[in-house]
Amino acid sequence: MKNLSKGYVIIASRSVFFYKSALYLIESIKDFYPDAKCCLVTEERFLDGYETIADDLLLCDDHLRAKLDGMARSPYDLSFYIDADCEVVHEDIEHVFEELGEYDVMFTELTDDRAYCFKEIHFPAGKMTLCGGVCLYDMSRPIVREFMRDWYDLTVKQYDKSWWPVDENGQYDYANYPETLSRWDQFSLWWLVNKEPKYKNLKVGIFDDDARWNYYSKYIKQHCVKPIVIRHFSDSKVKSSL
Amino acid sequence: MPNAFWTNWKLQGEDQSSITALKRISEERTVQITSSEESDDYKAIITEWGVERITKNTLQRCQRKEKEKSQRRLLDEQKKRSKDLEELFTYKLSVFQTDSIKKSNNRKIKSKIRKAKSLLEAQAIATILIGIEQGIIDEKPE
Numbered sequence: 001m002k003n004l005s006k007g008y009v010i011i012a013s014r015s016v017f018f019y020k021s022a023l024y025l026i027e028s029i030k031d032f033y034p035d036a037k038c039c040l041v042t043e044e045r046f047l048d049g050y051e052t053i054a055d056d057l058l059l060c061d062d063h064l065r066a067k068l069d070g071m072a073r074s075p076y077d078l079s080f081y082i083d084a085d086c087e088v089v090h091e092d093i094e095h096v097f098e099e100l101g102e103y104d105v106m107f108t109e110l111t112d113d114r115a116y117c118f119k120e121i122h123f124p125a126g127k128m129t130l131c132g133g134v135c136l137y138d139m140s141r142p143i144v145r146e147f148m149r150d151w152y153d154l155t156v157k158q159y160d161k162s163w164w165p166v167d168e169n170g171q172y173d174y175a176n177y178p179e180t181l182s183r184w185d186q187f188s189l190w191w192l193v194n195k196e197p198k199y200k201n202l203k204v205g206i207f208d209d210d211a212r213w214n215y216y217s218k219y220i221k222q223h224c225v226k227p228i229v230i231r232h233f234s235d236s237k238v239k240s241s242l
Numbered sequence: 243m244p245n246a247f248w249t250n251w252k253l254q255g256e257d258q259s260s261i262t263a264l265k266r267i268s269e270e271r272t273v274q275i276t277s278s279e280e281s282d283d284y285k286a287i288i289t290e291w292g293v294e295r296i297t298k299n300t301l302q303r304c305q306r307k308e309k310e311k312s313q314r315r316l317l318d319e320q321k322k323r324s325k326d327l328e329e330l331f332t333y334k335l336s337v338f339q340t341d342s343i344k345k346s347n348n349r350k351i352k353s354k355i356r357k358a359k360s361l362l363e364a365q366a367i368a369t370i371l372i373g374i375e376q377g378i379i380d381e382k383p384e
Contacts, residue, residue: 220320241332
């Protein structure tokens with residue numbers, strides 16, 4: 001059995017809030033798991049000396065795509081990406097890597113009973129079910145490395161409008177795939193997982209009791225059984241607080 | 243006139259002196275009316291529905307309203323909890339921008355601030371740490 005390295009990937013680009021919040025998140029991981037390896041991906045302009053809390057540091061640019069670029073460059077075999085606007089609140093964070101099992105990548109889910117918390121899930125041609133707030137993946141597997149790179153590449157094209165699903169006339173199919181979806185990296189994820197033949201054998205899983213690994217502060221119902229491990233503060237008021 | 247119920251059933255203890263029901267006033271329009279014992283509408287509804295049926299409908303309606311109320315209360319509580327959690331998180335982030343806390347090497351107390359479950363707890367621990375860092379409070383050796 002391979003001895004796989006394990007670590008957490010946190011990406012902070014575009015705003016100083018994400019940088020401060022990312023440092024806080026890393027500290028909160030280490031509160032519960034002092035030996036955790038954490039990689040911070042951030043912009044050079046934010047560095048203030050406190051980034052040394054991270055065990056590994058990668059630099060990125062100030063584009064939305066920085067998230068997927070950072071995920072694809074993770075220095076760890078078993079990587080657990082967490083959105084920067086989160087905090088860890090339970091010791092089970094240490095055991096997250098055991099959740100992967102035989103899967104290649106693992107997410108939490110955008111379920112209908114949580115839809116009140118999300119802006120856009122359904123569209124005429126389908127439904128986004130995978131949430132990009134956290135992602136557990138095994139970079140030691142070539143298919144996963146390729147998938148992460150393709151997710152990044154496709155999202156870059158999606159953001160700059162040089163890619164979109166086309167209809168039978170070769171035109172961008174906004175009837176089935178409304179343009180509003182283009183702001184979500186979860187849409188490029190949906191496309192790769194559901195429409196890209198290359199990844200039909202990619203083993204994509206959902207965490208057991210998944211909400212505990214990515215518990216949105218806006219949840220107003222109980223969505224998990226076991227204790228919450230990660231709280232996610234995606235509200236814009238929180239983001240404007242620093 | 244469907245959906246008839248005793249208007250003040252709960253309010254005045256199984257009172258049957260007033261009925262509320264939907265009344266179609268034109269092809270396109272239905273309105274909710276409340277009629278008292280002496281009115282023609284009241285008599286018409288009693289004739290059409292019967293007392294027993296109106297009472298049954300009223301009881302079902304009361305149960306439904308109670309359930310809705312309790313669900314609303316639960317939702318309000320959870321919304322407040324969600325707001326409190328966001329405020330707590332925002333507070334914790336801002337505390338760690340305070341110079342004396344940011345620069346402190348006291349990992350133990352900093353961790354306690356992060357793990358604080360309420361604003362009050364976080365504020366109290368943050369105050370202690372500031373006190374220690376500024377030499378106002380002596381931290382006993384472990």
